[in-house]
């Protein structure tokens with residue numbers, strides 16, 4: 285196995301140093317003991333040569349972990365496959381992704397989650413952790429085989445009907461109770477169905493003017509409030525997917541202050557984009573939950589900065605052209621996110637002075653790995669840790685081109701927009717998945 289000697293790199297924005305990845309581990313950080321690296325590593329069994337990487341100007345972060353990715357396989361391989369989705373993830377600096385269950389067939393059995401897990405292993409670009417459905421077929425009527433999925437080779441710990449809300453309070457309570465047996469977590473897509481029938485965009489003055497049915501904040505907040513109370517009642521772990529409103533942030537802040545075991549995520553697009561983009565009627569901006577007001581965006585940024593929101597998760601949702609290239613009301617919900625997530629976080633949080641790079645590592649690697657109970661990811665870059673690393677250049681700016689995405693789909697909301705930063709290299713277990721900004 286090749287050893288990678290990354291010279292002059294800034295770990296989490298600190299002083300430039302050496303970072304050596306050997307035999308799948310971080311083998312050395314800091315000054316070299318001898319005159320050359322050879323004295324440190326040459327006699328290690330299995331090392332097949334040393335490749336030097338110039339880390340000047342680059343920041344090293346632990347490999348990013350996404351708690352919320354739609355890989356679309358099985359069933360919609362025209363939109364994305366496990367291979368292309370994990371390639372897009374690697375290009376974005378991710379070394380692990382959680383694959384949502386709303387595939388066809390739905391990931392509601394041990395057989396389907398093991399299939400997705402194996403496809404991830406075969407591809408080799410990311411470790412893929414399948415999310416198990418909470419209810420059979422995401423239909424909301426009957427609990428899926430949670431225990432069988434937890435015991436399977438995929439070792440599922442995160443369960444979600446994402447795309448659908450687990451509306452039935454009894455089922456939600458049973459799921460929360462059930463996952464305690466194996467330290468699992470229920471990740472809720474909080475959307476009150478009756479309040480969002482036909483909803484197309486954030487409810488407000490603009491939705492009325494555009495003639496698009498409004499999606500009120502209370503439709504999200506009512507479910508979050510109920511679920512926080514349920515999680516507290518049964519003493520279980522709740523994770524709230526893609527929080528999008530100021531009121532939701534405040535509810536989660538109160539739940540945490542009460543000592544309840546509630547975590548939450550925000551997407552990059554809800555940190556950066558606002559509902560006025562819907563005025564273009566361009567369905568690339570149609571997403572569930574919808575883009576909200578600038579006051580909501582500000583509350584989400586503040587919540588992420590103070591730790592109320594634990595995680596940035598992409599909700600990467602690829603769609604083929606025919607599902608987006610149509611009128612707004614007919615278009616599918618969702619947008620790409622893996623390849624641009626770190627740049628959006630830099631723009632909205634780091635460059636704005638609201639998060640340090642160390643806190644970015646927490647929100648995009650440590651915390652999601654902790655919530656998903658993923659042991660080999662989300663570890664601080666220190667000697668002996670698994671060599672899951674991203675090298676990132678924060679100094680460049682680039683205009684996003686949809687055609688440059690390695691995803692099978694093109695529905696990025698950032699096309700034509702200038703964003704800071706670029707992933708230069710991603711290492712998964714010591715092997716490069718991205719090098720010189722290209723798939724390795």
Ligand SMILES: [Zn+2]
Nearest residue numbers: 446447473525
């Ligand atoms: Zn969702």
